[in-house]
Amino acid sequence: MSSFRKALKSQQRNHLERSQPGFRKRLGFLEKKKDYKVRANDFHKKQNTLTALRKKALQRNPDEFYYNMINTHLENGVHMKKAKAEDEVTEEQLKVMRTQDIKYVGMKRVAEAKKIERLKSELHLLDATGKQKSKHIFFVDTKKEVSSFDLAKHLNTAPELVDRVYNRPTLDTLESKTIQGATSARELKRLATQRKQQYKLLSQRIDREKKMFVIEQKIQTRKDLADKSKKVKVKKETANAPAVYRFEAKRKR
Secondary structure, three states: OOHHHHHHHHHOOOOOOOOOOHHHHHHOOOOOHHHHHHHHHHHHHHHHHHHHHHHHHHOOOOOOOOOHHHHEEEEOOEEEEOOOOOOOOOHHHHHHHHHOOHHHHHHHHHHHHHHHHHHHHHHOOOOOOOOOOOOOOOOOOOHHHHHOOOHHHHHOOOHHHOOOOOOOOOHHHHHHOOOOOOOOHHHHHHHHHHHHHHHHHHHHHHHHHHHHHHHHHHHHHHHHHOOOOOEEEEEOOEOOEOOEEEEOOOOOO
Protein backbone atom coordinates (compact mmCIF):
# COMPACT_ATOMS: atom_id res chain seq x y z
CA MET A 1 0.00 0.00 0.00
CA SER A 2 1.36 3.39 -0.99
CA SER A 3 2.09 6.16 1.51
CA PHE A 4 -0.77 8.23 0.05
CA ARG A 5 -3.34 5.51 0.75
CA LYS A 6 -2.00 4.99 4.25
CA ALA A 7 -2.33 8.69 4.97
CA LEU A 8 -5.85 8.72 3.50
CA LYS A 9 -6.93 5.70 5.59
CA SER A 10 -5.55 7.24 8.76
CA GLN A 11 -7.76 10.29 8.18
CA GLN A 12 -10.96 8.17 7.82
CA ARG A 13 -13.32 7.89 10.81
CA ASN A 14 -14.76 4.59 12.06
CA HIS A 15 -18.44 4.10 11.18
CA LEU A 16 -20.65 4.48 14.26
CA GLU A 17 -24.25 3.33 14.55
CA ARG A 18 -26.71 6.16 15.02
CA SER A 19 -27.85 6.46 18.62
CA GLN A 20 -31.35 7.32 19.74
CA PRO A 21 -32.02 11.04 19.34
CA GLY A 22 -32.54 12.95 22.52
CA PHE A 23 -36.18 13.77 21.86
CA ARG A 24 -36.92 10.02 21.29
CA LYS A 25 -35.16 8.58 24.36
CA ARG A 26 -38.54 8.07 25.97
CA LEU A 27 -39.09 5.30 23.38
CA GLY A 28 -36.14 3.25 24.68
CA PHE A 29 -33.23 1.59 22.89
CA LEU A 30 -32.95 2.24 19.15
CA GLU A 31 -32.96 -1.13 17.42
CA LYS A 32 -30.15 -1.78 14.93
CA LYS A 33 -30.27 -4.13 11.97
CA LYS A 34 -28.38 -6.90 13.78
CA ASP A 35 -30.89 -6.73 16.63
CA TYR A 36 -33.76 -6.89 14.16
CA LYS A 37 -32.26 -10.00 12.48
CA VAL A 38 -32.01 -11.85 15.81
CA ARG A 39 -35.61 -11.00 16.67
CA ALA A 40 -36.88 -11.87 13.20
CA ASN A 41 -35.11 -15.23 13.08
CA ASP A 42 -36.51 -16.17 16.50
CA PHE A 43 -40.03 -15.17 15.41
CA HIS A 44 -39.89 -17.22 12.19
CA LYS A 45 -38.48 -20.24 14.03
CA LYS A 46 -41.42 -20.19 16.46
CA GLN A 47 -43.90 -19.75 13.60
CA ASN A 48 -42.43 -22.74 11.73
CA THR A 49 -42.63 -24.88 14.88
CA LEU A 50 -46.28 -24.00 15.44
CA THR A 51 -47.08 -24.74 11.77
CA ALA A 52 -45.42 -28.16 12.00
CA LEU A 53 -47.32 -29.00 15.22
CA ARG A 54 -50.65 -27.98 13.66
CA LYS A 55 -49.91 -30.16 10.63
CA LYS A 56 -48.97 -33.11 12.86
CA ALA A 57 -52.16 -32.70 14.91
CA LEU A 58 -54.32 -32.63 11.77
CA GLN A 59 -52.68 -35.77 10.38
CA ARG A 60 -52.70 -37.69 13.69
CA ASN A 61 -54.10 -41.21 13.69
CA PRO A 62 -56.98 -41.26 16.24
CA ASP A 63 -56.35 -44.96 16.97
CA GLU A 64 -52.66 -44.67 17.83
CA PHE A 65 -51.64 -45.70 21.35
CA TYR A 66 -48.51 -45.32 23.45
CA TYR A 67 -47.95 -46.93 26.84
CA ASN A 68 -46.82 -43.55 28.20
CA MET A 69 -50.45 -42.44 27.81
CA ILE A 70 -51.38 -44.63 30.79
CA ASN A 71 -48.00 -44.81 32.57
CA THR A 72 -47.62 -41.04 33.09
CA HIS A 73 -49.56 -38.32 34.86
CA LEU A 74 -49.43 -34.53 34.95
CA GLU A 75 -47.85 -32.69 37.87
CA ASN A 76 -47.88 -28.90 37.56
CA GLY A 77 -48.12 -29.21 33.79
CA VAL A 78 -45.18 -31.66 33.53
CA HIS A 79 -45.54 -35.33 32.53
CA MET A 80 -44.21 -37.61 35.27
CA LYS A 81 -43.87 -41.41 35.13
CA LYS A 82 -45.98 -43.37 37.58
CA ALA A 83 -43.89 -45.11 40.24
CA LYS A 84 -44.27 -48.88 40.48
CA ALA A 85 -45.43 -50.21 43.81
CA GLU A 86 -42.97 -53.13 43.74
CA ASP A 87 -40.33 -54.31 41.31
CA GLU A 88 -41.62 -57.40 39.53
CA VAL A 89 -38.15 -58.74 38.70
CA THR A 90 -34.90 -57.84 40.41
CA GLU A 91 -31.78 -57.05 38.41
CA GLU A 92 -30.08 -60.25 39.57
CA GLN A 93 -33.04 -62.41 38.53
CA LEU A 94 -33.31 -60.68 35.15
CA LYS A 95 -29.62 -61.22 34.46
CA VAL A 96 -29.79 -64.93 35.30
CA MET A 97 -32.98 -65.46 33.27
CA ARG A 98 -31.42 -63.86 30.21
CA THR A 99 -28.19 -65.81 30.32
CA GLN A 100 -29.10 -69.22 31.75
CA ASP A 101 -31.48 -71.92 30.62
CA ILE A 102 -34.14 -73.44 32.86
CA LYS A 103 -32.38 -76.83 32.89
CA TYR A 104 -29.15 -75.23 34.11
CA VAL A 105 -30.98 -73.27 36.81
CA GLY A 106 -32.79 -76.42 37.93
CA MET A 107 -29.51 -78.36 38.06
CA LYS A 108 -27.88 -75.66 40.22
CA ARG A 109 -30.91 -75.58 42.51
CA VAL A 110 -30.80 -79.36 43.02
CA ALA A 111 -27.07 -79.15 43.76
CA GLU A 112 -27.73 -76.46 46.38
CA ALA A 113 -30.50 -78.60 47.91
CA LYS A 114 -28.12 -81.57 48.23
CA LYS A 115 -25.48 -79.40 49.90
CA ILE A 116 -28.13 -78.10 52.32
CA GLU A 117 -29.20 -81.64 53.24
CA ARG A 118 -25.58 -82.65 53.81
CA LEU A 119 -24.97 -79.64 56.07
CA LYS A 120 -28.18 -80.33 57.99
CA SER A 121 -27.14 -83.93 58.55
CA GLU A 122 -23.79 -82.77 59.93
CA LEU A 123 -25.11 -80.00 62.15
CA HIS A 124 -28.54 -81.44 63.03
CA LEU A 125 -29.65 -77.83 63.67
CA LEU A 126 -28.91 -78.42 67.32
CA ASP A 127 -28.34 -74.90 68.60
CA ALA A 128 -29.05 -72.77 65.55
CA THR A 129 -30.03 -69.19 66.29
CA GLY A 130 -33.72 -68.51 65.77
CA LYS A 131 -34.58 -72.21 66.07
CA GLN A 132 -37.73 -72.90 68.06
CA LYS A 133 -36.84 -74.37 71.43
CA SER A 134 -37.75 -78.00 71.83
CA LYS A 135 -39.99 -79.02 74.72
CA HIS A 136 -39.52 -82.16 76.77
CA ILE A 137 -42.37 -82.76 79.21
CA PHE A 138 -41.88 -85.02 82.23
CA PHE A 139 -44.93 -86.41 84.02
CA VAL A 140 -45.04 -87.01 87.76
CA ASP A 141 -47.74 -88.30 90.07
CA THR A 142 -47.89 -85.70 92.85
CA LYS A 143 -47.21 -81.99 93.35
CA LYS A 144 -44.59 -82.87 95.93
CA GLU A 145 -42.55 -84.61 93.25
CA VAL A 146 -42.78 -81.45 91.09
CA SER A 147 -41.16 -79.29 93.77
CA SER A 148 -38.41 -81.82 94.44
CA PHE A 149 -37.87 -82.83 90.82
CA ASP A 150 -34.16 -83.09 89.91
CA LEU A 151 -33.61 -82.97 86.15
CA ALA A 152 -29.98 -84.12 86.27
CA LYS A 153 -30.91 -87.11 88.42
CA HIS A 154 -33.86 -87.97 86.19
CA LEU A 155 -31.68 -87.87 83.04
CA ASN A 156 -28.86 -89.70 84.87
CA THR A 157 -26.27 -87.15 83.80
CA ALA A 158 -24.01 -84.53 85.34
CA PRO A 159 -25.63 -81.20 86.35
CA GLU A 160 -23.15 -79.35 84.11
CA LEU A 161 -24.52 -81.19 81.03
CA VAL A 162 -28.23 -80.59 81.61
CA ASP A 163 -28.40 -77.44 79.45
CA ARG A 164 -26.82 -79.20 76.47
CA VAL A 165 -29.20 -80.48 73.80
CA TYR A 166 -26.54 -82.66 72.17
CA ASN A 167 -23.65 -84.85 73.30
CA ARG A 168 -25.09 -85.33 76.79
CA PRO A 169 -23.70 -88.65 78.09
CA THR A 170 -25.06 -90.42 81.14
CA LEU A 171 -23.17 -90.97 84.40
CA ASP A 172 -22.54 -94.62 83.53
CA THR A 173 -20.95 -93.58 80.25
CA LEU A 174 -18.80 -90.99 81.97
CA GLU A 175 -17.59 -93.57 84.49
CA SER A 176 -16.87 -96.36 82.04
CA LYS A 177 -15.63 -94.41 79.00
CA THR A 178 -12.75 -92.02 78.57
CA ILE A 179 -13.48 -88.47 77.40
CA GLN A 180 -12.61 -87.99 73.75
CA GLY A 181 -12.32 -84.76 71.82
CA ALA A 182 -11.68 -81.21 72.94
CA THR A 183 -11.71 -80.53 76.64
CA SER A 184 -9.87 -77.22 77.05
CA ALA A 185 -11.73 -73.91 76.94
CA ARG A 186 -9.65 -72.76 73.96
CA GLU A 187 -10.57 -75.82 71.89
CA LEU A 188 -14.23 -75.55 72.84
CA LYS A 189 -14.26 -71.88 71.79
CA ARG A 190 -12.65 -72.77 68.46
CA LEU A 191 -15.20 -75.50 67.81
CA ALA A 192 -18.04 -73.13 68.70
CA THR A 193 -16.71 -70.59 66.17
CA GLN A 194 -16.50 -73.27 63.48
CA ARG A 195 -20.04 -74.42 64.26
CA LYS A 196 -21.29 -70.82 64.00
CA GLN A 197 -19.63 -70.44 60.60
CA GLN A 198 -21.25 -73.66 59.43
CA TYR A 199 -24.68 -72.38 60.48
CA LYS A 200 -24.02 -69.13 58.63
CA LEU A 201 -23.04 -71.06 55.49
CA LEU A 202 -26.17 -73.18 55.81
CA SER A 203 -28.36 -70.06 56.04
CA GLN A 204 -26.72 -68.58 52.94
CA ARG A 205 -27.24 -71.79 50.96
CA ILE A 206 -30.91 -71.94 51.98
CA ASP A 207 -31.43 -68.35 50.75
CA ARG A 208 -29.61 -69.13 47.50
CA GLU A 209 -31.73 -72.23 46.91
CA LYS A 210 -34.92 -70.19 47.42
CA LYS A 211 -33.75 -67.56 44.92
CA MET A 212 -32.90 -70.24 42.34
CA PHE A 213 -36.34 -71.81 42.83
CA VAL A 214 -38.05 -68.45 42.16
CA ILE A 215 -35.92 -67.88 39.04
CA GLU A 216 -36.74 -71.37 37.75
CA GLN A 217 -40.46 -70.74 38.22
CA LYS A 218 -40.29 -67.37 36.43
CA ILE A 219 -38.44 -68.85 33.45
CA GLN A 220 -41.01 -71.66 33.23
CA THR A 221 -43.85 -69.11 33.39
CA ARG A 222 -42.34 -67.15 30.50
CA LYS A 223 -42.07 -70.34 28.48
CA ASP A 224 -45.70 -71.18 29.19
CA LEU A 225 -46.75 -67.69 28.04
CA ALA A 226 -45.33 -68.45 24.59
CA ASP A 227 -48.39 -70.67 24.06
CA LYS A 228 -51.06 -68.87 22.03
CA SER A 229 -53.95 -70.21 24.10
CA LYS A 230 -56.13 -67.77 25.98
CA LYS A 231 -54.99 -66.91 29.49
CA VAL A 232 -55.95 -64.59 32.32
CA LYS A 233 -53.51 -63.17 34.87
CA VAL A 234 -54.62 -64.13 38.36
CA LYS A 235 -51.73 -62.77 40.38
CA LYS A 236 -49.03 -60.25 39.50
CA GLU A 237 -45.36 -61.14 39.50
CA THR A 238 -43.30 -60.05 42.50
CA ALA A 239 -39.65 -60.25 43.45
CA ASN A 240 -40.29 -63.39 45.52
CA ALA A 241 -42.91 -65.18 43.42
CA PRO A 242 -43.77 -65.63 39.72
CA ALA A 243 -46.98 -64.45 38.12
CA VAL A 244 -49.98 -66.79 38.22
CA TYR A 245 -52.07 -67.33 35.08
CA ARG A 246 -55.24 -69.30 34.42
CA PHE A 247 -55.18 -70.90 30.99
CA GLU A 248 -58.16 -71.92 28.92
CA ALA A 249 -58.92 -75.61 29.27
CA LYS A 250 -58.25 -77.56 26.07
CA ARG A 251 -59.40 -81.03 25.25
CA LYS A 252 -56.45 -83.20 24.31
CA ARG A 253 -56.98 -85.34 21.24
